[in-house]
Amino acid sequence: MWAADTNVLVRYYTQDDAAQTSRALAWLHRHAPCFVPVSVVLELYWVLENSYQSPVTKVLAALHHLAHSPAFQVESAGAVRQALGLAARGIEFPDALHWALSRDCDGLATFDDKGFARRAKKLGLTPVVVLPD
Numbered sequence: 001m002w003a004a005d006t007n008v009l010v011r012y013y014t015q016d017d018a019a020q021t022s023r024a025l026a027w028l029h030r031h032a033p034c035f036v037p038v039s040v041v042l043e044l045y046w047v048l049e050n051s052y053q054s055p056v057t058k059v060l061a062a063l064h065h066l067a068h069s070p071a072f073q074v075e076s077a078g079a080v081r082q083a084l085g086l087a088a089r090g091i092e093f094p095d096a097l098h099w100a101l102s103r104d105c106d107g108l109a110t111f112d113d114k115g116f117a118r119r120a121k122k123l124g125l126t127p128v129v130v131l132p133d
Contacts, residue, residue, distance in 0.1 A: 003035040006043040013062045032071040041080055045093050060087055091119050
């Protein structure tokens with residue numbers, strides 16, 4: 001099984017460079033299903049949101065496709081899908097992914113009170129998200 005790096009997936013989802021998009025599509029078609037490390041999922045989120053200034057709803061739609069497509073085998077797919085569900089409920093995807101990947105821990109400490117800890121508490125997430133004492 002081959003793995004895909006972020007830049008190949010960026011070409012796939014943005015189709016912003018005709019030559020590279022064609023190469024990416026052909027490569028992905030030949031090597032499907034391809035492995036997508038969870039670090040690539042997170043980087044793809046950041047690139048689409050920040051570099052491409054895509055609306056969060058569009059970025060989450062791309063990640064949803066990635067996590068549910070038989071063409072991709074996403075590492076920690078259950079956590080990625082869970083994070084997508086939490087993102088739909090108001091927690092930023094990166095924070096939601098950190099939380100989902102920490103499910104076997106006692107809790108998750110953050111200094112992001114308003115954006116993460118309060119929302120997580122409001123949703124009753126377990127493990128808990130707390131501010132360090």
